[in-house]
Amino acid sequence: MMEIFDIYLLEALVNGILLGGVLALLALGLNLIFGVIDVTWICYAELVMVGMYGMYYLFSVYGLPYWVAAPICILLVAAMGAALHFLVIEPLLGAPPINQLLATGGVLFVLQSFATVAFGIDFRNLGIRLPVLALGEMHFSYARLLAFIAALVGMVAVYLFMTRTYTGTAIRAIAQDRQIMALMGVDTKKIYLVTSALGGGLAGLAACLLVLQYDVHPFVGLSFGPITFLICVLGGLGNFVGGFVAAFLFAEIISLGGLFSDLEWGYVLAFGFFIVMMFIRPAGLLAKRP
């Protein structure tokens, strides 16, 4: 009896790590936007939802192969990210930060209800059933493994972009001091747009991966949006490494909590953990104590 239990435990642990990969990818996109532009996109998960619909239409309706549809979808969401910045955030750059947060909350409503109106409330999926990988007595889905690997590749690509290119360096510099960089001849407006497009692109990548595991419907964003914010805050908003660590912590709590009880209790545990951690480390997991 004990042996079987341990295998379930191990399976839950590994599944937690696999889930953590996608969550870390989402957190990276949000952290990037926050770190550089200093706004929180409450509607970030809704961009992912739109990306998932994009994948559904490109793949299932227009019949494009997955590997062709995915880059188109990523570009599409990246363009949406840039548009979101240009139309909503830029007019509000001088406004109190809370107004920017609320405005993206409005965009959340718009995207959700646009999806309801345009696509209906039916659950849709790509109809791809990836095989299940059996390792001993444990079972993992290829979709999750693929998502985990692609998320890691995506994160490494972003890391290389940020450290090896001029634009990436400028983005990091702005995150450190936004006043000075304008004086140094960096075009802040352009950098903000590039960052928003990059953040959108990461949401698009996450959409391509999540659509393999979950059905898409207009409210799918609500099932992982809040988790993503909590991860970012737990890691310290704008702190990339912190977000990465927090993503895996959260994924493990949800996965293990779900093992011992219902999935909802996994979420309750994760939320509770978040609130407790906020009091112990208000500035984020990896922040130095003041």
Next chain:
Amino acid sequence: MNKQLAWGIGLAALVALPFVYRDPYHLHILVLILIWSFAYTSWSMMGRFGLVSLGHGGFMGVGAYVTALLWNHLGISPWIGIPAAMLCAGALALVVAYPCFRFRITGHYFALVTLALSGIVLQIIIATRDYTGGSLGYTPERTKGSHLLALQFDDKVVWYLIALGVWAGGLAVWYWIDHSMSRYAMEAISEDEDAAAAAGVNVTAEKLRITVISAVMTAMAGALYGQYQMFISPDTVSGIAVSLQMVFAAVVGGIYVALGPTVGAIITILLAEVLRIGFGTKAVGWDNLVYGVLLVLFIIFLPKGILGSLLARLKSPGKPQP
């Protein structure tokens, strides 16, 4: 003096209304507007001082569910259940808000911590589906005895008067805060916490007081909504969507003036009803689409809200408002 007279006449007209005009559908809409106005007013009490909470969906859920659960499982009358639910919401607000304020969690961070709170309440309601009915919703049992004791009335006029009284009570609390020292303290805090603390304001205590008042009132709105509709579900009284809806309506109406949230409730509920009647089931989603676009436009162009901007314009004509 004139202002008080206008308030008195307005209130008297509202009280007299159902005795002159009693179309049940219109009364139903009015009751909904009054209950939600009360909830939005409660939210604005914090929001006007820069304490943007995304956790009010949680307080509302606690209010609605605690009242209904006490009635169904223990047979405790809502007359005791509602105060008990308000107490629970107040305690919850205290537990979450005290460390927040103590450790200076403000702005984005405060909004996101409270977001976690409404997420927790939603998930707990769904997870304890054996008691709460989960996502399917929950219905308080119809009374077999006294309607008054069970706070269940079939007559919409009674509900209209109850909702009107509660709404007026909410405005009275707003007026009381508006004319107290707390208001100046809170305004100082929202400008600069350290400076306020240096000037002798007890920052944590002031913020806690306003948060608990706001949470308790929101719970009451949730309980009333449950008693009136006789059906509650996690989607309609709890969770992040409800929290955002509160923020939205309050911002559109104007969070800095007493009647702003009420105007917000009138606009949002009428808009939803007009779309629902005009387009039928095809309207699903359209109301939120319009809300969303309006919210973005309002925050960019009219951050004071409709009523706030209107009043500001009346006070200083000629000067364009930002």
